[in-house]
Amino acid sequence: MIRLAVALVHYPVLDRAGETVTTAITNLDLHDMARSARTYGASGLYVVHPIAAQRLLADRIYEHWVHGSGKKRIPDRAEAIELLRVAPSLDDVYASLGGRDAIAIWTTAASARRHVTTYAEGRSLLAKSDRTVLLMFGTGWGLAKSVLDDADVRLEPIRAREDAGYNHLSVRAACAITLDRLLG
Amino acid sequence: MIRLAVALVHYPVLDRAGETVTTAITNLDLHDMARSARTYGASGLYVVHPIAAQRLLADRIYEHWVHGSGKKRIPDRAEAIELLRVAPSLDDVYASLGGRDAIAIWTTAASARRHVTTYAEGRSLLAKSDRTVLLMFGTGWGLAKSVLDDADVRLEPIRAREDAGYNHLSVRAACAITLDRLLG
Numbered sequence: 048m049i050r051l052a053v054a055l056v057h058y059p060v061l062d063r064a065g066e067t068v069t070t071a072i073t074n075l076d077l078h079d080m081a082r083s084a085r086t087y088g089a090s091g092l093y094v095v096h097p098i099a100a101q102r103l104l105a106d107r108i109y110e111h112w113v114h115g116s117g118k119k120r121i122p123d124r125a126e127a128i129e130l131l132r133v134a135p136s137l138d139d140v141y142a143s144l145g146g147r148d149a150i151a152i153w154t155t156a157a158s159a160r161r162h163v164t165t166y167a168e169g170r171s172l173l174a175k176s177d178r179t180v181l182l183m184f185g186t187g188w189g190l191a192k193s194v195l196d197d198a199d200v201r202l203e204p205i206r207a208r209e210d211a212g213y214n215h216l217s218v219r220a221a222c223a224i225t226l227d228r229l230l231g
Numbered sequence: 232m233i234r235l236a237v238a239l240v241h242y243p244v245l246d247r248a249g250e251t252v253t254t255a256i257t258n259l260d261l262h263d264m265a266r267s268a269r270t271y272g273a274s275g276l277y278v279v280h281p282i283a284a285q286r287l288l289a290d291r292i293y294e295h296w297v298h299g300s301g302k303k304r305i306p307d308r309a310e311a312i313e314l315l316r317v318a319p320s321l322d323d324v325y326a327s328l329g330g331r332d333a334i335a336i337w338t339t340a341a342s343a344r345r346h347v348t349t350y351a352e353g354r355s356l357l358a359k360s361d362r363t364v365l366l367m368f369g370t371g372w373g374l375a376k377s378v379l380d381d382a383d384v385r386l387e388p389i390r391a392r393e394d395a396g397y398n399h400l401s402v403r404a405a406c407a408i409t410l411d412r413l414l415g
Contacts (some may be wrong), residue, residue, distance in 0.1 A: 077258050077400040086400055087391045121400045207271045207415055215262040215307045216270055220407035222398065224415070225406045231391055 049230065051173065051180045052091040053084050054118050054140055057101070059191035064142060070186040072101050073219040077108055078124070079219040080184075085127040087226040092130045093140045105133045109174070137194070151178045155225055156189055157214050163203040166228040172200065173229055182225070184218050221224065233414065235357065235364045236275040237268050237406065238324055241285070243375035254370040256285050261292055263403040264368075265311040271410040274363070276314045277324045289317045300403045321378070327364050338382040339409055340373055341398050347387040350412040357386065357413055366409070368402050 055076060058069040077094060082094045093104045112128040113118040141147045153169070164172070173180055183190060183198075188214045195201060204214060205224055216224070233293045239260060242253040261278060268276045296312040297303045318324045325331045337353070348356070358363060367374060368384075379385060388398060389408055400408070 075403075077403075079404055082399055082401055083404050085397050086389075123397070126397060127399065142270065203413075205270075205415075207411070209390070213269050213307070213310060215266055215311065217259075217266055217403070219259075219403050220263050220267050221400070222406035223407045224411045227389070227391070227411065231389075 049088045050088070050176065050178075051182055051230070052135070053080060053089050053226075054093040054095055054141065055080055055095075055187050056137070056182055056183055056190060056194065057096045057220070059193060060187040061184045062082075062231060063188055065188070067191045069097060069185060071137060072104055073186075074108065076103060076186070076219055077128070080222050081127040082124075083223045083226050086132050087230045089130065089182075089226070090215050091132050093132045093134055093181075095134050095137055095140060097135055097211045099135075102133045102135065105131065105195050107213050107220050109133070114121055118120065121131045142180065144181065144191060147177060147184050149196075151176055151180045151199040152197060153182045153200040154190055154195050155182070155184055155202050155221060156195065157204050157216070157221070159204055160201055162201060164201050166225075169200065169229050170201055182223075182229075186218055232271045233274070234360065235273050235360075235366055235414070236277060237264060237273050237330065237410075238277040238279055238367045238375055239264055239367055239402070240321070240369050240378065241278075241280045243377060244250070244369040244371040245373050245375055249372070251375045252371060253281060256280060256288055257345065257370075260370070260403060261289060261312070261315060262308070264406050265314050266308075267407045267410050268314050269311040271414045273366075275316050277316045277318055277365075278323060279321055281319055283319075286319065289315065289359060293317070294361055296321050308392065311393075322364065327384070330363065333362060335360055335364045335383040336381060336385040337364050337366045337385050338370055338374055338379050338388060339366070339405060340379065341388050341400070341405070342373075343388055344385055346380065346385060348384045349387050350409075351376045353384065353386055353413050366413075367411075368390050370402055
């Protein structure tokens with residue numbers, strides 16, 4: 048297990064118009080990102096949602112696969128879903144990891160910002176980090192500016208090819224590629 | 232656009248017990264894999280399913296996102312879903328690409344087999360291939376042996392880390408990582 052946890056953020060994130068919104072939980076996000084997190088040795092997958100009924104949904108998915116009939120049917124899924132931690136806010140995630148100062152916040156984004164860190168630099172930083180890295184993925188149209196502004200490291204966008212001109216990966220695919228580039 | 236097409240195979244694939252079965256289409260597979268294929272410049276995403284009602288489902292997804300109201304709401308999704316080709320069998324896919332001899336079949340698998348090709352070798356082979364590469368992903372518990380036996384190139388499993396001991400990525404995540412390793 049390495050000192051990297053993944054966060055899937057449903058608030059604060061952007062909508063198409065650039066407004067800050069709350070998105071709904073997608074069941075397959077939890078499965079895919081937990082499986083990728085487990086495969087690459089991450090210590091947890093934090094699902095951040097401010098609405099109690101949505102957190103209850105995530106809790107039920109956890110129960111089904113970790114303790115319920117899902118575990119009997121597909122035991123290896125339990126090993127992945129066990130990584131799921133459900134939190135009402137980013138501050139709660141920070142607190143459960145020892146506080147904001149105890150962690151390094153790394154953000155991901157589909158479009159370029161100033162002062163981005165390349166994946167090669169990220170690999171090297173991660174290998175020598177003495178703080179737990181919290182690697183954040185935004186749902187919707189990406190993490191809100193307040194989250195990006197507070198980041199210690201802003202990873203560069205996943206550019207497939209110089210000439211591709213299309214960069215609309217799903218959060219599930221982006222998470223898989225990012226973990227592979229940093230840890231694979 | 233590069234000369235690589237992706238195939239998502241629902242038959243012949245294995246179930247948990249190693250029997251050859253037909254799996255059902257998962258809507259998000261089509262979205263995620265089309266988005267990844269488009270991002271990395273693949274020429275098409277072939278969805279292979281022997282059952283007409285399942286092909287009709289894929290056709291409707293195509294219509295909704297390429298010509299219907301989906302396109303109005305999220306135009307960039309149309310650019311990805313446009314890559315979707317629906318075929319009843321692998322032989323039909325081969326025929327539409329000029330026949331079995333005109334293509335190179337590359338398979339992916341979660342467990343090791345003899346004579347696998349590393350991703351580094353794959354990158355180099357792909358760059359100089361004079362045939363269209365058809366990169367295959369199995370649903371369920373993976374591609375049937377008959378498909379692997381007929382392959383020109385069998386890519387090595389995605390090993391995250393030497394000591395990870397867990398390798399149960401979703402087909403959506405595996406496709407994203409494979410395209411990134413071969414073309415990113």
